[in-house]
Structures are given as structure tokens and as C-alpha cells.
Amino acid sequence: MINMKVSVAGVEFKNPVIAASGTFGFGKEFASLYDLSVLGGISLKGLTVERREGNAPPRIAETPSGMLNSVGLQNPGAEYFVRHDLPELRKYDTKLIANINGNTAEDYCRVAEIMSAADVDMLELNISCPNVKCGGMAFGVKPESVLAITKTVKPYCRKPLIVKLSPNVADITENARAAEEGGADAIALINTVSGMAVDAYSMRPVLANVKGGLSGPAVKPIALRMVYDCHNAVRIPIIGMGGITSGTDVAEFMLCGASAVQVGAANIMNPMAMPEIISRLANYLTETGIDDINSLVGALKV
Amino acid sequence: MTDALFEILSNVRVADGIYEMTLKTDKLPPIKAGQFANVRVPDRGELTLRRPFGIYSVDKSQNSIKIGYAVKGEGTKAMASLESGRRVQVLLPLGNGFPSVPKNKRILLVGGGVGVLPLLSVAETAENPVCACVGFRSAKFACKTDEMAALAQKCVVATDDGTLGEKGYVADVAEKHMDEFRPDVIFACGPEIMMKSLKRFSSLPIYVSLEQRMGCGMGACLVCSRKIKSKDGEHYLRVCADGPVFAFDEVYYD
Numbered sequence: 001m002i003n004m005k006v007s008v009a010g011v012e013f014k015n016p017v018i019a020a021s022g023t024f025g026f027g028k029e030f031a032s033l034y035d036l037s038v039l040g041g042i043s044l045k046g047l048t049v050e051r052r053e054g055n056a057p058p059r060i061a062e063t064p065s066g067m068l069n070s071v072g073l074q075n076p077g078a079e080y081f082v083r084h085d086l087p088e089l090r091k092y093d094t095k096l097i098a099n100i101n102g103n104t105a106e107d108y109c110r111v112a113e114i115m116s117a118a119d120v121d122m123l124e125l126n127i128s129c130p131n132v133k134c135g136g137m138a139f140g141v142k143p144e145s146v147l148a149i150t151k152t153v154k155p156y157c158r159k160p161l162i163v164k165l166s167p168n169v170a171d172i173t174e175n176a177r178a179a180e181e182g183g184a185d186a187i188a189l190i191n192t193v194s195g196m197a198v199d200a201y202s203m204r205p206v207l208a209n210v211k212g213g214l215s216g217p218a219v220k221p222i223a224l225r226m227v228y229d230c231h232n233a234v235r236i237p238i239i240g241m242g243g244i245t246s247g248t249d250v251a252e253f254m255l256c257g258a259s260a261v262q263v264g265a266a267n268i269m270n271p272m273a274m275p276e277i278i279s280r281l282a283n284y285l286t287e288t289g290i291d292d293i294n295s296l297v298g299a300l301k302v
Numbered sequence: 303m304t305d306a307l308f309e310i311l312s313n314v315r316v317a318d319g320i321y322e323m324t325l326k327t328d329k330l331p332p333i334k335a336g337q338f339a340n341v342r343v344p345d346r347g348e349l350t351l352r353r354p355f356g357i358y359s360v361d362k363s364q365n366s367i368k369i370g371y372a373v374k375g376e377g378t379k380a381m382a383s384l385e386s387g388r389r390v391q392v393l394l395p396l397g398n399g400f401p402s403v404p405k406n407k408r409i410l411l412v413g414g415g416v417g418v419l420p421l422l423s424v425a426e427t428a429e430n431p432v433c434a435c436v437g438f439r440s441a442k443f444a445c446k447t448d449e450m451a452a453l454a455q456k457c458v459v460a461t462d463d464g465t466l467g468e469k470g471y472v473a474d475v476a477e478k479h480m481d482e483f484r485p486d487v488i489f490a491c492g493p494e495i496m497m498k499s500l501k502r503f504s505s506l507p508i509y510v511s512l513e514q515r516m517g518c519g520m521g522a523c524l525v526c527s528r529k530i531k532s533k534d535g536e537h538y539l540r541v542c543a544d545g546p547v548f549a550f551d552e553v554y555y556d
Binding site: 026066069 | 416515
């Protein structure tokens, strides 16, 4: 019997494959295609204190082997989510991670408080969204600000805290260390890579917001490198993500040091991506004769 | 909703730059007029996004559908070269579709360019009296006008340059024929500028099917949101899941 269970900061996932925040909504659309209980977990669409409308469309552009998005954290607000969407989601046997956002440190603390009181398993501090004017990445670029926001929000968290890091920084390992020092129980990386798409004929940017966040297979090599570097820099567990579309992609991230992974853009490319990735990951373990998936973590032979 | 492999039965050019693809699967779910499919372009892994296309004809006995597309970019160019027998991954049915209206109400379909195609689904399925006014830039872009004429009680064709049917923009031509159409409700699909020009008919209920760049196509990723007026103000709603059909008055036009 192959063990697919992993543990991140004391939270046990039935397998290491978690839906990444933003491409999975609150799960209900995917629930009409497959049983969400097959998933290791779901990182929910980013939540703020108040409802947010998000950015003007177009909000998506296709790029070679990737996509740019500039949704801008459209969401119904944390309390609305807890009342209207959480009860249905909780019926599935999967771990739930609340992705928390804000314009100010106070906003982050308030959402952390609301979601700590709600029936979710972990909190994910999103200080790396490239698509909002205030907050978001502004807190996540300099190591000093990563340390400060993590330290400020941590006391309001009564669930294990993941800090989600931006790749759009000078040295991601410094930010990983800052999150660890600030009290993060785990880190997640990478959020999207800041980018642009241009239409040469209309001579305009494709996205109304001009810039957006790049995700999909195009960013996977960047993400693997950053997970690898951070694994050598911190002791807290790492949730790796960036362009995962297959079972072997999951194994690659784990070999570089991830204890679990998140799948984002692949859900847009293929709505059945996650169940397929999980079953192919099991095939990979069988093929390679690995009986405990945890033995992959950081086992890259360099 | 199902994500299934469909076999291409045919993939033919129906007008300049416009193609019709017939797709068959094992078990087709029920599909409403105005719903759409999100199609993966096969063999082109670098094209990460699926392409949304209106389903304009359904043959339940054959488990087959027809979609139409204009060749605009890399994805549709690749689709145009696909041969019969190839298989493609298709997510469907998506979106709300056109509303059903009481059977005695007369429906007028107003379509522009490839926007004519999704309206064929209404002509094919509605038990109501249906008339149509369909416009194209020029005769060479006119598609499926014979099918529309066969399905509708009356079908008027317009072209901007007068090379086919009546000369003029489709809304102007439709206005001339209102006494014959006598619609109780209008369903429309076409370019923004055409949709906007329907304002003159706004004493009638008008429903428009919108186009927007999409991601998942099923309401999860929120990239196709569009500003829509509602009772409690204006909100970004999802064209894929809350639409693509909205009431004319709810929409802000570009």
C-alpha cells in the first residue's frame, strides 16, 4: 500500500495535491464534475473584509504555455463566504485553506480573525497578489515588510499560517526566512510572475489592467528553482506551485523540497486536471517503487 | 456539465474565414438554446486556454452538436486544419442560454456576423413563431442564411455593402421590417456596436448574448466578468456562468 498522505504544519492532507487559490473559486463549479473529496485540499479564492468587484475586463490573456490574469481579488467578502459558501464545501472530506487579503495590515488581521473563527483548516496570507493597487504584493516585496506583516497578523491566527510568497523579488530566500522569523508555520510559492501581453495591431495592452500575473507551464522552471532555493533556506514546510499539470510535475516539486503542492492554471486548461494529476502521481509512485510519498521531499540528487 | 472527448464528423468552411464543426460523443447531455462549449485545441499544448463557441445545432439522436467559429488567431487557425475523425476535448453545456418565453410570444432574432450562429439554436428549438434579421459586412461573410430562412417564418438578410440581401446595418434593416416581424421579444448576438444599436427597440424585452475572453468557462476563475446593472447597484458578473445571455438594459456597452 502506497502512502500518499502528507502533513504540513500539523495538518494532514490525504494527498499532496491542493487546488491553488484563484482558479478554483469556492469549489462548487468543479463539484459538478467530480467529487472534491479526492483532493488533498482546496485553497479558497482570496477573501477580503468587504466584497470586492475586481478589475475591469479583459482580465485574461493567453501567452505561450501560460496565461496572464488580472482578476483583482473579486470576492463576496469573508463573512458572506462563511455564511453562504463554507457549509456546502465542508461536506467534502478535504482540507480547506482560507486565502486572506487586504489593503492594510488591519484588513489582513480582521480577515485572519474571521477565518480563524470559521471551520477551515489553515490560513494562507496572500502578500503576493500582483493585481491590486494597495496591499497585496506591496507587503510581499521587501523582507522587512514580509517580516512585519507576518508578525502583525500571526497573533490573530488560531489556525496554522502559510505565507504565500511572490517571485517578483530580488532574493526569494530572504523573504522565506523573513516569513519564518515572523512566525509562519509554512510558506507557499510561487504566486504569479508579473507580466504583460501586447496587441501589436491595436497597439494596446491585452489586459485592461495593463499588467497581470503569469501562470501555467511557462513558469514551472522558475518555480522549481525557487522552491529548491527556499528548501535550503528555511526549516518550515514548503507548499510548491507554478505550472503543475501532471503527476511527475508534483514529484519534481517534492524532490526540490515541497511537502505539498498547489495546482492553479491547470484547472482552467482542463477542468479534470486535479483528479488526473492525483491518479498519475499514484502511477508514478508505483512505477518508481516508492511506498511513501514523503520520501520524495528534498530528495533531489544533485 | 460534462468534459468529454468528441470526434470531429466534419469541419467545413461555410463563409470567408468562418467554419462549421460537427462533433459527436457517446452520450450528449441536454443542451439549451444559447448555451456554449469550451473546446481544447488538440496537439497545441502551448495554447493553454480553451476556446468558447456557441452550440448552434444539436442532434440528440446522433449525440452530435455543431459549433461555428471565425478564424481569428492561433487557436482557431489550428482548429480550421483539423480533419474528420480527430478527437477534441469539450466541456459543455455552459452558460444560462436564452430564456424560454411563452409559446405564443413572437421572437425576433437579430444577429451580426458570426453572432448569427448562436441564434440558430433558438430557431431550431423554440416552439414560438420566430423571425430573423441577420446582417453581415459583405456577401462573402454571410453564413447559414439558408438554414435560418428554413427554420424561421421570415428571414431578412442585410449586408453593409449591399452585396447580399438589403443594403444597410442589421438594426436599420430590422426596423424597416418591424410591421412584418411584429416581435414580442428580441434575442440578439453580434458585435458590441450592433448590440448598442438595438436601443431603438427597447420598448420590447431584449436579450443579448455577450462575448468575453474566458478562462474556465464554468464560473470558477472570474476572468470573464463584466459590469452588469442589478437592483443593488452594478456588479461584475461572470459572462460564462451568469450569462452569456443578459437583458439588454443590464449591460454597459463599450
